[in-house]
Amino acid sequence: MLSTKLNLPLLAILCAARAAHAAPPDAYLLHNARVVCVSSPTLERGDVVIRKGMIEAVGVDLKAPADAWVIDATGLTVYPGFIDALSTWALPGAAPPGPTARGTSAAQPAPTAPANAPPPSKGPEDRPLSATFYRAADHISPTDPVIATMRDGGFTTAVVFPTNNIFAGQGAVIDLAGDRPGSMVVAAPAGQYLSMKTNGFSSFPGSLMGTIAYIRQLYLDADHYKLAQSIYASHPQGLQRPAYDENLEGLNASPRALLPAHRAVEIDRMLHLAEQLKLKAVLYGGEEAWRWTGPLKQSGVPVLVSLKWPERPKEADPALEDPLRILEYREKAPGTPAALAKAGVRFAFFSDGLAKPADIRKSLKRALDAGLSKDDAIRALTLSPAEIYGIADRTGSIEPGKIANLTVTSGDWFDDKTKVKFTFVDGQQYDPQPEDTKKPEDAVKTTEATN
Amino acid sequence: MKPILILATAAALSPLAYGADNSTSYFIRGATIHTMAGRDISNGSILIRDGKILGVGENLTAPADAQVIDAHGMQVYPGMIDSFTDTGLTEIEMVRETSDNSELGKFNPQLSAWMAVNPSSEHIPVTRANGITASVPVPNGSLIAGRASMIHLDGWTVDDMDLNPTVALHINMPVIRTRTFHFPEGATERPFEEVHKDYLKELQELNKFFDDAHRYEKAKAANEPGFETDLKFEAMIPVIDGKVPVMITAMREREIRDAIAFADKQKLRMILAGGAEAWKVAAELKARNIPVVLRPTLSLPEEEDDPYDKPFTTPGELYRAGVLFSFGSYDAQFSRNLPYQAAAAVPFGLPHDAAIAGVTINAAKIYGMDKKVGSIEEGKIADLMITDGDPLEEQTHVKQLFINGKQVDLNNRQLRLYEKYKSRP
Amino acid sequence: MKLFGALLCCSCCFAASTVIQNATVMTVTKGTYTGSIVIENGKIAAAGPNLPVPAGATVVDAKGKWVIPGIIDCHSHIAAESINEGSISVAAMVGIEDVLNPEDIAIYRALAGGVTSANILHGSADSIGGKCELIKLRWGKDAEGLKFQGGPPEIKFALGENPKRRGESGFGTGPQNLRYPATRMGVEDVIREAFTEAKAYQASWKEYEDKKAQGKVAIPPARDLKLEPLVEVMEGKRIVNVHCYRQDEILMILRVAHDFNFKPILQHVLEGYKVADEIAASGATASTFSDWWSYKVEAYDAIPWNAALMARKGIIVSLNSDDAELMRHLNTEAAKAMKYGDLTRDEALAMVTINPAKQLHVDHLVGSIEPGKDADLAIYDGDPLSTLSKVTQVYIDGDLYFDRDKDLAGRPEIEKERKLLITKAADRAKQDAKNAKKDTDKDKDKEKPSR
Incomplete structure (x- = not known):
């Protein structure tokens, strides 16, 4: 039959792949666990059936399919795999969305031009600091050690973005396991990452307002580009041919814009910009979003809340006392998630350069201390980011039909003693790396079930 | 219109040519005299002869040879003293060639501001037209910047202008500054530990320089063969002997405390310059009799959370703490606005008299010049101004000015330009 | 506060x-x-x-x-997170409106000096700088709440030493970054070239509208955010603030203004007294300092009678601060115009109230x-x-x-x-340090048995 014929080469590839590893089972039953479904009430003693990378069934006292490998999960807790809503994991070379991407241009030293630096940009037409066309999905490194480290910390998924330009490029949702970049990508492009970088005093844009003006012009240009292309496509004769522009192509391919917004002033500014340009915007940072919940709720713009709570720099002069404005900024930032949850603003968490899963959990606990409920915290690590990126139909909660990304822990995630027992990524089980030998070269997946 | 009136008035009062010398005697009568040495005298007279004030009082009679100036309805004040200025040391701030206020090198006690003052600077007539008769130009390089001098704002040569070539040795206190801003590169941050290390090193160097000066003085006194003269250390001898005070610029509390500790350690007579946060250290300043040459009152608060009026209330706070202080413009172009720096503190708690004292007698006291200038008293140099009102008010005009007993021309480059273009056809 | x-x-x-x-x-x-x-x-x-x-x-x-x-300050740079675009000679696309900072403490301090409105200008680094924003010092409101409603939009031009500085070798950014213009001739040229370009842009839209009216297929011109404000200037819809010093450049800009149909507010205009008749005849207004001089070569001929002399020639004159400190006592700056030039009390006070209101076309609302x-x-x-x-x-x-x-x-x-x-932050830091120490000790304990 035709279909069999066509599938032969594929089968060959699959066989080859299987030949390289011990063939793992593709059906599991997680039995008698506490199942935190997120999209539906938690099952105190529930079962989850996994098959072919997907969740097949969720319920109480499910009958184990004949071929399923049964894992007795008594006493364990199953969460949807955690999602880092913005990071550079598996994108070596992409600057983390840390201080370099932060808004205040005045505090940034101007880059010193190397000998072979490009000529100064004379305006928006030179497309300064722009790589809208750069697609994270094309640059995933499956061997990045951070993948295993974060998976061991309960993260099965990350939304990764290039970050080192004003228009840094298009992000991708990736699952944190896989041999090939292609198999890791869940959805792409996830959006366009924007920063408020400047180009120093001798190259446009040389100021924050220059950067904003440039962003505005590029979006206008992108709209015009679409229009001009379509008019030309239907009337090519007698019309001047619109020029091809890779940055406008890239911008038009990006379904949403990630905008930096840390302080209330910046949140306000970005909300206005998004409204003016009719952007489907997502704000990242959010340290002072607690002050701006009303406008955020009204705009419907979601917030990615940085888990790197602002602190007084350790190298600061001890004799210099910070003003109340800054002290409040630091003190109240962990209260943002609770405030957003209360106001009904959609938000997710992002690691913002935190390198250790333990630090991420510590940050989350400060949010809990500041009033965030555990349910809301888990939602902001699972279903909310999936919703924000438009992939809640395939991941983010424990529901039949969704991708089998699960984090299985020894207990409540916010208890210090709780450990990740194992994770499922795309229906495959991964054990944490042995603690003493956690080295980059050991960051390969384990495939055997441990029950 | 008014400037003509000023000149016309001045000319009518004084038919003699300006600027010749001080051989003319003057008898000012009918004025309210604010002597700044005891009570004000209404309807009083002042006799000026040979550059000196020969008499002040209510019942003086005019000598036959004196030029009589009828100043009824006018006010007479001592000429004002700008306690910290660039006047004469810089002409156009942005033109390096016209600036002589910052020398290279960390230790320059041998430098003296006085000799680099340009007597032809256009700033001098502009500044004195508002009643400033003397000022203290201060070298402003790094660490030991040089010696501050007191000059008259009139003279054919610097020698004419010189009141005292060395009123203080100016030291810029080493500062811990983690954040610096450079144009056009922007701000740079350095870790505290690193900056602190540099600071300690600089403080050590400063102390060592003073210790070396003591060793030099001893070696010099011993007069052994092989002793070599060193101009830097020669200049240090009057300082370490306590004859010349050190004027240490320090703004923030920590710097001020460090400066006091340094002066204590080296047993120096200290004047604090700048002193933005002197209010935090007022008790210590008072206890050690350290006077302050305040930075402009019309400044912004140091910290975001500081009260908006902190710089305005600081002079009043020092006054109430009993600290001796005066005002400086720390500038050339705005030296003429010195009285308004004093005035700005008055609505915020500084008594009016203390404000005037801060630009006259107290400046003289701080620099040890109060036997010569700063008040209208018999025997003092005749530096005074005749005004139509309170010199602390912007609207007040200086009608006549005497420096060293000589009636000084109030005309200047700006007035000439005004006259010229006002009558442009 | x-x-x-x-x-x-x-x-x-x-x-x-x-x-x-x-x-x-x-x-x-x-x-x-x-x-x-x-x-x-x-x-x-x-x-x-x-x-x-x-x-x-x-x-x-x-x-x-x-x-x-x-009090209305016709020239201020407070309440903004960037002031100079600086990189290019025509920076009309940038605007203060995008970077207002309602949390700048300078607002409150100026308020405490009796100021209620301030004209927040772009800096003077570029021959044609960015758009300016008239604000009311509504301390405690957001960026939108600062904006003065009811005045026309504005832009900043700059002549003389500042805009040509980047053309001087030795400016520090290296010869490859030298920027035209380097002379006052070049400054005029930059401005005329920009208006010429703006006219062509205006014409391209007209051409498009005509074609559309005739039912022809046409691609609309791309919107150009750099040229749009200049078109508005020519249409009399946008006020031009011109930073200027020397009489020759004042007359130059008056000729340019005549040719392109605008009546500028001459800012600084320290030699305005030399060409007061020409300024008065042109309909331009003047916003100057009370008594600044000698801080640069082009300020050496400045005289404190400038304001009064220009006023006597029939020019609407305001006194401004250009400085967050001076802004706090513009009332006494006005008093200086009584000392230098014999203005009446009302005439003096008008220079910081009704006159700037007239210059900014808001005298029907304030002043x-x-x-x-x-x-x-x-x-x-x-x-x-x-x-x-x-x-x-x-x-x-x-x-x-x-x-x-x-x-x-x-x-x-x-x-x-x-x-x-x-105290709270210090306590938390202490606690963190203690926990970190505990963790290290734990690690040390772990190491013991295995070694």
Whole structure:
């Protein structure tokens, strides 16, 4: 039959792949666990059936399919795999969305031009600091050690973005396991990452307002580009041919814009910009979003809340006392998630350069201390980011039909003693790396079930 | 219109040519005299002869040879003293060639501001037209910047202008500054530990320089063969002997405390310059009799959370703490606005008299010049101004000015330009 | 004071009307009287010696106090997170409106100096700089809340030393980054070239509209955010602020203004007195310093009689600050115009109230105490033209935004809050350090048995 014929080469590839590893089972039953479904009430003693990378069934006292490998999960807790809503994991070379991407241009030293630096940009037409066309999905490194480290910390998924330009490029949702970049990508492009970088005093844009003006012009240009292309496509004769522009192509391919917004002033500014340009915007940072919940709720713009709570720099002069404005900024930032949850603003968490899963959990606990409920915290690590990126139909909660990304822990995630027992990524089980030998070269997946 | 009136008035009062010398005697009568040495005298007279004030009082009679100036309805004040200025040391701030206020090198006690003052600077007539008769130009390089001098704002040569070539040795206190801003590169941050290390090193160097000066003085006194003269250390001898005070610029509390500790350690007579946060250290300043040459009152608060009026209330706070202080413009172009720096503190708690004292007698006291200038008293140099009102008010005009007993021309480059273009056809 | 800013303006919104009584009122345009000002709905409802008090009005007894219209600073750079685009010679696409910072403490400090409106200008690094923003100092409001509603938009041009500085070798950024222009000739050229380009842009739109009207297929021109403001200038819709010093460049810009149909506000204009007749004839206005001079070569011929001399020639003259500190005492800057040039009290005060309002085309709203105008008022404890007086209260739109008594009373509160937050942060840092130590000790313990 035709279909069999066509599938032969594929089968060959699959066989080859299987030949390289011990063939793992593709059906599991997680039995008698506490199942935190997120999209539906938690099952105190529930079962989850996994098959072919997907969740097949969720319920109480499910009958184990004949071929399923049964894992007795008594006493364990199953969460949807955690999602880092913005990071550079598996994108070596992409600057983390840390201080370099932060808004205040005045505090940034101007880059010193190397000998072979490009000529100064004379305006928006030179497309300064722009790589809208750069697609994270094309640059995933499956061997990045951070993948295993974060998976061991309960993260099965990350939304990764290039970050080192004003228009840094298009992000991708990736699952944190896989041999090939292609198999890791869940959805792409996830959006366009924007920063408020400047180009120093001798190259446009040389100021924050220059950067904003440039962003505005590029979006206008992108709209015009679409229009001009379509008019030309239907009337090519007698019309001047619109020029091809890779940055406008890239911008038009990006379904949403990630905008930096840390302080209330910046949140306000970005909300206005998004409204003016009719952007489907997502704000990242959010340290002072607690002050701006009303406008955020009204705009419907979601917030990615940085888990790197602002602190007084350790190298600061001890004799210099910070003003109340800054002290409040630091003190109240962990209260943002609770405030957003209360106001009904959609938000997710992002690691913002935190390198250790333990630090991420510590940050989350400060949010809990500041009033965030555990349910809301888990939602902001699972279903909310999936919703924000438009992939809640395939991941983010424990529901039949969704991708089998699960984090299985020894207990409540916010208890210090709780450990990740194992994770499922795309229906495959991964054990944490042995603690003493956690080295980059050991960051390969384990495939055997441990029950 | 008014400037003509000023000149016309001045000319009518004084038919003699300006600027010749001080051989003319003057008898000012009918004025309210604010002597700044005891009570004000209404309807009083002042006799000026040979550059000196020969008499002040209510019942003086005019000598036959004196030029009589009828100043009824006018006010007479001592000429004002700008306690910290660039006047004469810089002409156009942005033109390096016209600036002589910052020398290279960390230790320059041998430098003296006085000799680099340009007597032809256009700033001098502009500044004195508002009643400033003397000022203290201060070298402003790094660490030991040089010696501050007191000059008259009139003279054919610097020698004419010189009141005292060395009123203080100016030291810029080493500062811990983690954040610096450079144009056009922007701000740079350095870790505290690193900056602190540099600071300690600089403080050590400063102390060592003073210790070396003591060793030099001893070696010099011993007069052994092989002793070599060193101009830097020669200049240090009057300082370490306590004859010349050190004027240490320090703004923030920590710097001020460090400066006091340094002066204590080296047993120096200290004047604090700048002193933005002197209010935090007022008790210590008072206890050690350290006077302050305040930075402009019309400044912004140091910290975001500081009260908006902190710089305005600081002079009043020092006054109430009993600290001796005066005002400086720390500038050339705005030296003429010195009285308004004093005035700005008055609505915020500084008594009016203390404000005037801060630009006259107290400046003289701080620099040890109060036997010569700063008040209208018999025997003092005749530096005074005749005004139509309170010199602390912007609207007040200086009608006549005497420096060293000589009636000084109030005309200047700006007035000439005004006259010229006002009558442009 | 920070905390109180927001509280103050809320507390008085509830009163139907406010009456300031027994004050010496300098209306600036209608003489000085002792009596009352009635404020209703943010506007001055009545002003005069004997006014009845409306029922339910809040009465403010201002016996011994003086009231003037809120001061308007026609040249300021506060409340913005960037000032100079700096990179390119025509930077008309950037705008202060995008970078307003309503949390800049300079706003409150200027408010405490009687200022109620300020013209926030782009810097002078570029021949054609960015768009400017007239604001009211509504401390405690957001960026939108700062904006002055009802005035035309503005832009900044700059002539002379500053815009040509980047053309001088030795500027520090290296020869490859030298920027045209390097001379005053070049500055004029840059401006004329830009307007010529803007005319072509204007024409391209007309051509498109014509084609469309004829039913022809056409691609619309791409919107150009750099040229649009210049088109608005030529159409008389946007005010041009021109930073200028020397008489030759003043006359140059007057010729350019004539050719491209605008009447600028000449900013600084320190040699304006040399060409006062020409300025007066052109319809341009002048905003200058009281007595700055000698800080650069082009400021060497500056004279403190400049303002008065220009005013006597019929030019509308304002005195500005260009400085966050000087801004706090523009009232006494005005008094200098009495000393230098014999202006009357009203003429002097007009230079910081009604004259800047006229220059900015908002004199129908602010600048004098007249019924129908915005209730923007500054109250002094003595003669506002005296150096020995201070501001006690400031109203904007009838709301109390600065009150010295409340400021004084609020200071301990701020200090307490600050100390509390500092202690909290220090305690947390201590706790973190302790935990970190515990973790290291634990790791050490772990190591023991295996070694």
